[in-house]
Amino acid sequence: MPRAFTPKVVTGNALLEGDVIYFTDSDSWTRNLKDAEVITDEAVAQVRLLAAESQAAEVVGAYLADVKVTEDGPEPTHFREDFRRTGPSNYFHGKQAEA
Amino acid sequence: MYAYSEFDTDFIAERNRQFRAQVERRIDGSLTEDEFRPLRLMNGLYLQLHAYMLRVAIPYGSLDSAKMRQLAYIAQRWDKGYGHFTTRQNIQYNWPKLNDVPDILDALGEVGMHAIQTSGNTIRNVTADHFAGAAADEIADPRPVAELIRQWSTDHPEFQFMPRKFKIAITGSPNDRAVTAAHDIGIRIVEKDGEIGYQVIVGGGLGRTPMIGKVISDFVTEEDLLPYLEAIVSVWNVLGRRDNKYKARIKITVHEHGIDEIRRLVDARFAEVKPTFKGVDQQLLAEIRKHFHPPAFRNAPTDAFDQAYENDPVFRSWADTNLTEHKINGYAIAQISIKAHGETPGDASAEQMEVMADLAEKYGHDELRISHEQNVVLPHVHKSDLPALHAELKKVGLATANIGLISDIIACPGMDYCALATARSIPIAQEIAVRFDELKLEHEIGDIKIKISGCINACGHHHVGHIGILGLDRAGVENYQITLGGDHSENANLGDRTGPGFPAESVVDAIETIVRTYLAVRSSADETFLETYRRTGMEPFKAALYPPKEEAKADAA
Numbered sequence: 001m002p003r004a005f006t007p008k009v010v011t012g013n014a015l016l017e018g019d020v021i022y023f024t025d026s027d028s029w030t031r032n033l034k035d036a037e038v039i040t041d042e043a044v045a046q047v048r049l050l051a052a053e054s055q056a057a058e059v060v061g062a063y064l065a066d067v068k069v070t071e072d073g074p075e076p077t078h079f080r081e082d083f084r085r086t087g088p089s090n091y092f093h094g095k096q097a098e099a
Numbered sequence: 100m101y102a103y104s105e106f107d108t109d110f111i112a113e114r115n116r117q118f119r120a121q122v123e124r125r126i127d128g129s130l131t132e133d134e135f136r137p138l139r140l141m142n143g144l145y146l147q148l149h150a151y152m153l154r155v156a157i158p159y160g161s162l163d164s165a166k167m168r169q170l171a172y173i174a175q176r177w178d179k180g181y182g183h184f185t186t187r188q189n190i191q192y193n194w195p196k197l198n199d200v201p202d203i204l205d206a207l208g209e210v211g212m213h214a215i216q217t218s219g220n221t222i223r224n225v226t227a228d229h230f231a232g233a234a235a236d237e238i239a240d241p242r243p244v245a246e247l248i249r250q251w252s253t254d255h256p257e258f259q260f261m262p263r264k265f266k267i268a269i270t271g272s273p274n275d276r277a278v279t280a281a282h283d284i285g286i287r288i289v290e291k292d293g294e295i296g297y298q299v300i301v302g303g304g305l306g307r308t309p310m311i312g313k314v315i316s317d318f319v320t321e322e323d324l325l326p327y328l329e330a331i332v333s334v335w336n337v338l339g340r341r342d343n344k345y346k347a348r349i350k351i352t353v354h355e356h357g358i359d360e361i362r363r364l365v366d367a368r369f370a371e372v373k374p375t376f377k378g379v380d381q382q383l384l385a386e387i388r389k390h391f392h393p394p395a396f397r398n399a400p401t402d403a404f405d406q407a408y409e410n411d412p413v414f415r416s417w418a419d420t421n422l423t424e425h426k427i428n429g430y431a432i433a434q435i436s437i438k439a440h441g442e443t444p445g446d447a448s449a450e451q452m453e454v455m456a457d458l459a460e461k462y463g464h465d466e467l468r469i470s471h472e473q474n475v476v477l478p479h480v481h482k483s484d485l486p487a488l489h490a491e492l493k494k495v496g497l498a499t500a501n502i503g504l505i506s507d508i509i510a511c512p513g514m515d516y517c518a519l520a521t522a523r524s525i526p527i528a529q530e531i532a533v534r535f536d537e538l539k540l541e542h543e544i545g546d547i548k549i550k551i552s553g554c555i556n557a558c559g560h561h562h563v564g565h566i567g568i569l570g571l572d573r574a575g576v577e578n579y580q581i582t583l584g585g586d587h588s589e590n591a592n593l594g595d596r597t598g599p600g601f602p603a604e605s606v607v608d609a610i611e612t613i614v615r616t617y618l619a620v621r622s623s624a625d626e627t628f629l630e631t632y633r634r635t636g637m638e639p640f641k642a643a644l645y646p647p648k649e650e651a652k653a654d655a656a
Contacts, residue, residue, distance in 0.1 A: 015126070016197050018151035060132050060146055078575055080514060083523075084148055088515035090443045090525045093179055093194070094149045 006077075007069055008045050009036040010052040011084070012062035020084045020095065021059060023052040029059065031095065033085045034073040039064075100163050100466065101246045101390045103211040110254075111208045114215060118142050119201035126197070141221075143214025144200055147518045153192045153200060154217040155207060159227035159245040159269075160188030160469040164456035167467055169210040171452035177203050182452065184437065184445040186509055186560055187266070188226050188469045189217060193516055215253060220261045222252035222332070228270045228277045229470035232393065233432050233478035235424040239288045239295050241271035243388045244324065247380065250387075251325055258332055262339030263347035265332060266304075273589060278471060280312045280591035281305050281563060283349045284331060287589075289318065297324050301331060301361065302353030303591075305557035310350040311591050313358045315365060323373065325380045330369040334361065394464035396427045397481050407486035414489050416542075417500040422485070431482055433463075435475040435492060436499040436507060440536040444510040444528050445473030454495045462488050471560075472509055472548075474502065504541050505549060505614070506532035509560055513553025513570060514577075520553035522570025522577040523603075527551055530607045535614070544614055547628045548587070563587035565629045566613060567594045568606065579606040583613070583640060584632045595637055598645055609644055616643040 010023035021029040022036035030036060039045045045064055052062040065081050067074035076082040087094020103111070118138070125135040139145075143154040155170070162170075170190055174182045177199045178192045185191055195203060207213055216223055225245045232240040248267060252258065258265070269286040270277040279285025285300035296318040303312025319327045331349075338356065340346040346355075353361050407414045423432040435455060437447050447455070455475055459467045462484040463477035470476055480488060492498040501507050508531060511517065513524030528551055535541050550564030554571075561567030567582035579601050582594030601609045614628075620639050621631045632640070 013146055013150075018146055018195075018197065019149060056131060057126070057128055079577060080148075080572075083514055087149055088193075088525075089523060090446075090515055090529065091179075 005040070005042040005045075007067050007074070008039045008064040009033065009067050009074055010039070010045075010049055010062055011036070011065045011081075012052070012059040015056075015058060015060055018060075023048065023059075023062070027051060027055075029055075031098070033067075033076070036067075036074055038067060038069055038074050100161060101158070101211075101242075101387065107211070108208070111211075111213050111215075114142070114213070115201065115204045115208055118204060122197060122201055137219070139200075140218040141215065142200075142204065143217035144195075144197075145218060145518075147193070147516050148514070149516065150194045151197060151200070152516065153195045153203060153214055154185070155190050155192070155212060155214045156217050156224040157188050157190060157212070157469050158249050159225055159231065159242055160229050160471070161227075161231075161242060162467040162469065163465050164460040164467070166210045166212060167452055167456035167459065169206060169212070171449040171456065173203055173206055174452065175449040176206075181446050181448045183443070183512065184447065184469050184473050184475070186471045186473065186511070186558055187224055188229070188471055189224055190469070191512070193512075218264075220263050220265075222255065222258055222261075222265045222267065225249050225252070226266070226268045226277055226282075226471060228272055228275075229468040229472075229476050230276060230423065230432055230478060231271060231468070232391065233425055233430075234272050234274075234276075235426045236274050237272045237426060238290050239271045240391055241269040241277075241286075241288055243384060243391050244286070244288075244297075245269050246387045246390070247325065247384050248328065250383065251329075251380070258336065261332075261336050262341045263344060265335075265349070267328070275587075275589040275591070276470075278560065278563065278587045278591070279303070280589075281309075281560070281587065282312065284328060285312050286324075291318055294320070296320050299327065299331075302350045302358070304348050304350040305560060305562045306348070307345055307555045308348075308351065309557065309562040309593050310354065311593065312350075313353060315358060315362050321384070322378070322381050323369075326373045326376045327365070327369055330365045330372050333372065334364045334368050338364075394466070394479055396430060396479070399429065399481060399483055401429055401482040403487075404482035404485050407489075411486070413493075413498075413500075414486060417489055417498055418485065420500045420504060421502045425479065427479075429482055431480055431485060433477045433480045433485065433488065434470070434502045435477065435497050436501050437474055437497070438501060438507050438532065439496055439499045440501075440506055440532040441529050442532075443525050444508050447475070451495050451497055454491065454497065458488055458491055472507065474507070501541065503546050503548075505535045505544050505547050506541060507548075508532060509548075509550040509564070511552050511554075511559035513551075513559075517553060519556060520570070521555075521572040522553050522579065524551045524553040524559055524568075524570055527568060527570070527579065527603070527606060531610055534607055534611060538611075540614070540618075543624075544618065545624075545627060547614075549610070550585070560587060561585070562593045563591065564594060565632070566610065568610075569600075571600065573600065577603045579603065579609075581606075581609060581613070581644075583637065584629065586629060597637065597641055612643050613640055616640050
């Protein structure tokens, strides 16, 4: 039996700054996971990924990342995505410093 | 210190001009990311978890104060005020913006540095003994040959699209501080009947499939060395597995074909290659040697050192751990630890880099080295200057007396920065250092090398750590495997796994258990951790780490 589709966001790195960005439902990019478009349908996911990848002047290496939907919006399910939306643990740099 | 010729300077300027245009074309949409990616990687620019990362080559880990100051300037001007020194004697900047990278490369070019071939399937930065030209046990300075290899391998037309990356290390001392046995090619300078030659080791490497290199030739003469290296790389370039990147490194080629067959093929290729060299490389080597004349060593009394050593316990502790015997009487090799307890191994702030540059100029004949153990070395300091040097290091938090001790940990950037990582390394290193500092056991434990990698690629050399730690992703949770008994030296050896891994919360406890077991079972205070492990084997450590279930339950109750 195929595995059930889990909610996803499209994410990648910004071309110029290199930092983590997320795709929104208005075809723009946000630096805040809370504002990302949460995709719950597999077919939609592929279409949205293609739409994101077509913005080659904005994003590098776009891919689908698992999230879980909470009251506060999408939250990462894997620690790697949690580090990506936060920043490194040894210095107060990256996203955590920009919030 | 090698100084760029007009040719070198022009070459770098031209490459930087090309890269600037490539960046512009990527930004204006004329180049796709698929087209641009190999171009940026050829210039050392990676895209990591949170940002771009620029890896700058420090050839054989050698710097002067001008280069170090420029590295500090770049950190300050275009990054977040620090740099990370790596196990391949390079420096990495973790936060450059794409638009700024051409300017950074130009700034590097001003001091004769670049980021070429710090990535991609090319011959990478040639590494060497960080005590080169200073060590008391040295047969010959490996740096002139390292520089010759650098020039030969840089932009070598035959070796730009190889099956995989290729790493060369060279040592001039029988005490192997350059980890030569874990490189694609390791070179050891040897002496036979009064003649200097080169023992060549091939097929070593860590990573997914760790292998200790095998001797392909016991003695290659100086004039044969470069054609011999070219023959090895050439044979592998044809045979290497381009179909499977996990089997592409030369260690697998040597393993699959056997060292005898590889030697036969290399000898045959050497016979073809050798006549094409015509001695130009030897003329070049003679020119290069002029750049590496020893500095004008002073002959002066060492009373200031003796007095400070006698009267200042803090200085004495630093001198005992951080100094190494120099080949010249009255001199010492001083290691500056950039592993203060709780700090990130290998990171130096721009201010610290500037101070180290100043101190090298003032007390160290203007020479600095980066060690593969992620520390900075002042290779030539007269003993009478050491108390003043130590006092100035203390002011900027660089006088940590822990070289070779348990807090002198190698750690790769791990999942705090690296896109390939499967777990974090840095916080584990920080916690171990702080734990043993609080326990005040560091000096009692003595010589021990802990090496941590955040994935199987083993940038943190965990396989050859006396204690190795490998961070993995086990079902979405960070998990750490431990190995014991690894050795990076001339007696190179891969560590043995203790058993199942430990979650992040208990890996530091596990390390403490291992160390306390060592303290309990060592035959005397003089028996090092590695010696104890070789004598007792895994058994006492395993018993302490994995107590039987019943006992564990009783303990918990």
